[in-house]
Amino acid sequence: MTSILTNLFDGVAYGMLLFVLACGLAVTLGLMNFVNLAHGAFAMAGGYVCMVLVNRMGWPFFAALPLAFVSAAAIGIVLERLLYRHLYARSHLDQVLFTIGLTFMSVAAVDYIQGSSRVFINLPAALQGQFDLFGVGIGRYRLMIIVICGLLTIALQMVLAKTRFGSRLRAAVDDPRAASGLGINVPQVFAFTFAFGCGLAGLGGALSAEILGLDPYFPLKFMIYFLIVVTVGGSSSITGPFLASLLLGIGDVAGKYYVPKMGPFVIYTMMIVILIWRPNGLFGRTAAR
């Protein structure tokens, strides 16, 4: 019984992490209809920035997290302005080729700068180990992830639903032409959103070093997970990807624990079945216009 609860807890933490990693992709892929297979590269950038700050420069972990966000967002906005925006109107094939190229470059570049082995971030003592809550083993680090990601999710939802920027973004996504007719600077909104999504991925990358493992092949290894979250979750709101990440996280942790031999088999099958059954995602509406 307690093992079930512990697994559930781990699964939720894992799922939350996936959500933070992938929700930027939900915007680019789902809303802007741009296939960005290089999303994991931004996550990896954030992770490595955090690692260098904490391990080499002795920054406290919690001070390095915002910087992981900022640096990934900065890389995101530079790339968006320089490269990505020329490709919004291109075919999906071009977008795929371009982002695969970027992914390869990022993998080789990180390999060159930091070496190909897995890196770890030195965690403060307060985050290590676990404690028992009514007999259920709760990892401190995972608890922190749930708290941070939970707060982020709520904040995101508030920003999207309540603020002026949120309504601009929703308008720009619903009908870019009408939105620009109303005086909304659509490219700017998209650029900002793209950078913010990259920043979130960077933060996720920093948080995930402990759980998912951080090495130069991160963007390739987890690309499929991000895509699953977005395609299964749909893109009409952030609740869709959120629920999809939780499902995926819990499913993956439980799958690895109870049927370790089946490996990732279950998840891929699930993804294909869902895509065939509901091409626009479980909770989604159409993304292609």
Next chain:
Amino acid sequence: MNASSDVGYHAQRQARWHYGEAAFWLVVLACGFLFPTRYLIMTDILRLALFAMSLDLILGYAGIVSLGHAAFFGAGAYAAGLLALHGIINEPVLALIVAGVVAMVLGFATSFLVIRGVDLTRLMVTLGIALLLEALAERFSNITGGTDGLQGIEMQPIFGEIPFDMFGKAGFFYSLAVLFVLFLLARRIVHSPFGLSLRAIKNNPLRAAAIGIPVNRRLIAIYTLAAFYAGIAGALFTQTTAIASLDVFAFDRSADLMLVLVIGGTGYLYGGLIGAVLFRLLQELFSTITPQYWQFWIGLVLVVIVLVGRQRLHRWMLYVPNLVIKQIAGRKAVVAVPESDS
């Protein structure tokens, strides 16, 4: 001349053999005699060319974007490996065809999933199928040998006459023969009414359906055929290298394949062949400069190609040959200009 005979006339003119094509194949054949020390890399290029041709059939002609074409390559590779390892079919050519058919069956079964939905769903589904097969091959390691791969494959002589030698000479000519035969078949197919209908579907599926082309059936047919080709390429891989490991399904393989086709150009059969040569040369070049980080430069090439624009790049590349042809023959170029695709 009425419209339909006019169309037929142009289609037939297009389908006629050019001198350039004959020269191309003669050069390829001559390579086999000119560089006797390079059989292994040349065989590798031939396999890649066949694989790229397979992707070109669905991407260039039918407009299906696939990120998981390695699935069929892998299926063919393992099928050929298992057939040879357990001595079920010892004759390589027969085993090759059987392996191709295995991949073809797989292609037919999955084609129903792939033809549904738009580009994005197709990308995901094809990627998912390749990953699924990789996971399956890892899971049933008692059959596939898991991460170690199939080991100890011993190939019997071709037709019971020509043994595979350690320099890869037999392997090279064997691969070349297979590639040429399959090329002829593909050439016949893309110039047939069937092939023309595929182009119509690629340009506008809705209109194609409106003039009475059974869109879904055509797509299933070409996808199945492409799977057959990829399966043969995979089987050639196993037969000429005598190994089959999990990386036949790897994502890198599918991604590299896209690059091959993009370098060579989609929508004409020589694109895959030329792309395979250029890609391997690039790869060799980069890995001699930076053995560990050649992927970076390959990635850069992809990014640059996309940013410059594939069509523009091909126009530039064909500029000089076209000029020469114009000067000599006094007419417009015969070098195939790849169709635009979007």
